[in-house]
Amino acid sequence: MSLAAQGIDTGDTAWLLAATALVLLMTPGLALFYGGMVRTKSVLNMLMMSFVSIALVTVVWLAAGYSLAFGDDTFGGLIGNLKHAGMSGLGPDSVHGTVPTLLFATFQLTFAIITAALISGAIADRAKFGAWLVFVPVWALLVYVPVAHWVWGPGGWVLDKLGALDFAGGLPVEITSGASGLALALVLGPRLGFKKDAMRPHNLPMVVLGAGLLWFGWFGFNAGSALGANGLAAAAFLNTLAAGCTGLLGWLFVEQRRDGHPTTLGAASGAVAGLVAITPSCGSVSLLGALVVGLAAGVVCSYAVGWKFRLNYDDSLDVVGVHLVGGVIGTLLIGVFAVKEMTGGTEGLLYGGGLAQLGKQLVAVAAVGAYAFLVTYGIGKLIDRTLGFRADEEHEHTGLDLTVHAETAYDHGVLGHGAPVSASAVPSAQKVKTQA
Known part of the structure; x- marks a missing residue:
């Protein structure tokens, strides 16, 4: 056994193997969640947009994405290098911390996959499948990979220079997918019959099943980000469960007061909203903070999903209202509820840390959101003008x-x-x- 292999901890490795499988399961879960929310004429297309993202992002990640995201910084905290393009130089004995580097790379790959798949919900019912096949790999390289380097890569400016915190992906996953979804929704325009025709979910049991699989996989998403079988993983695990619960209850409370009835769709959406918000903060806040983060997301996101009707953008399955808004809430509240027992030193406003950390979180949110929106809008426009991104009207109608x-x-x-x-x-x- 090599000296490098001796640094591998078998317990940490076993946990991360399980966590990686859990996160990969989230994309089929998302496919069911989205598939149940659309009308019967677009179910399979919705499933396919998620499933094909697994294949497309995997190829891009192995070819260059991992190296650019997690390779040594080459340009002022903005991007890594191509030293490990094609996963070169990463054998079975290569170690990242206490786990094999190949496992760490695979774990991070599952994050990239679901982030791309999340965007599809904003353009459900009306995007050309061929255009989606082009969009996903280009978007993964130009949007997800740089943001992942900023937040998690060696020398990335968000963590190393700004000092903003993000434990499991509020910035690279939630805010990036939400801002990108908004950009594509504007590029494609609203669905036929938007604000006129009823566009109700066709299969709510399917939605709940998808939400359940997402919640199950989210334990790997958040607790796995500790990269070890340790106390931090346990705390992130419990925070994830707690925030999902208060997110669900918060959304139902709003529905009961506003509409007079709590709905199944609201329960599923509220749980997801709470899970979205706790993603960046699960490794920074106490259990009390997690309960508040989840509740805030459930309440605010239940109102945010209605903004599209007032502002006239058709975010079909509420990627903006849940993932962008929930991601912003969770990322910002780190600056309020962070405790040194979790962060190793940084404290939020309520624990004597002042406004400094909140300001850092705000800068990170604004920068990542703006970058993701602008670059995605440019990619979408280019594809729309060359290949056409919007499906033919007759195809959309049928x-x-x-x-x-x-x-x-x-x-x-x-x-x-x-x-x-x-x-x-x-x-x-x-x-x-x-x-x-």
Whole structure:
């Protein structure tokens, strides 16, 4: 055994292997969560946008993404190098802390995958699948990878120079996906019938199942970010559970007072909102802080999802209202509720730390949000002008499941959802199936 291999802790490695599998499971969970929220004519397309992200981001990450995100800094805290492009130089004995470097790279890959998949919820029902296949790898390299380096990479400016804290991905995952989702929603424009037609979730049990899988995977997401089987992982695990619960209760409380009835969709959305908010702060706040962070996210996000109707942007499945807003809440509240027992020294406003840390968190939120929005908007516009990003009106009206994938989720998948299907909108393969 090499000297490097002797530095590997088997307990830490076992936990991170499990955490990596948990985080990867979140993307299929997200597929179900999103799939249940759309109408029957777009279920499979929604599932496919998440599943194909697994393959696309993996290829990009192994080729260059990991090296650029976690390689030695080369340009003032903005990006890493290509020393490990193609995972070169990273053998089974290479160590990151107390775990194999290959495992650490895989763990971080699962974060990149779900971040890309999250964006699809903002443009559900109306994006060309081919355009999505181009967008995901370009976006991963130009948006996710640099932000991951800023926040977690060696020499990244957000952590090393600014001193902002983010334990498990409020900035690279939640705020980046939310800001990017808003940018793409503006590029593509609203769905046909937005603010006119009912666009209710077609399968709420599917939504709840997806939310449950997300919650289960989130323990790997947050507690796994401790990179070891230790007390910090245990604290992050409990904080994650607590914030998900208060997020759920906060959302239901708002629904009961505002609408007169708590809903299943509200329970699922509230839990996710609480989990989003605790992601950056689970390793910085006490249990009391986690309860407050989750509650604040559940309450605020339940109102934020309605902003799209007043501001006229069609964020189909509330990526902005939940992930962007929830991510901002959780990241900023580190500056209020951080305790030195968790951070190793940094304290928030309520524990005598003053406004300094809150200011750092605010700068990080503004910088990451602006960068993700502007670059994503540019990528989206370029794809839209060259390949076309918005699906044809007839395809959107008929449903992308049938027109793009030549399949339907249910035998009655296109019945009762819009006008009758025209012959020109049905792929030849589907015509053959119908004739048979």
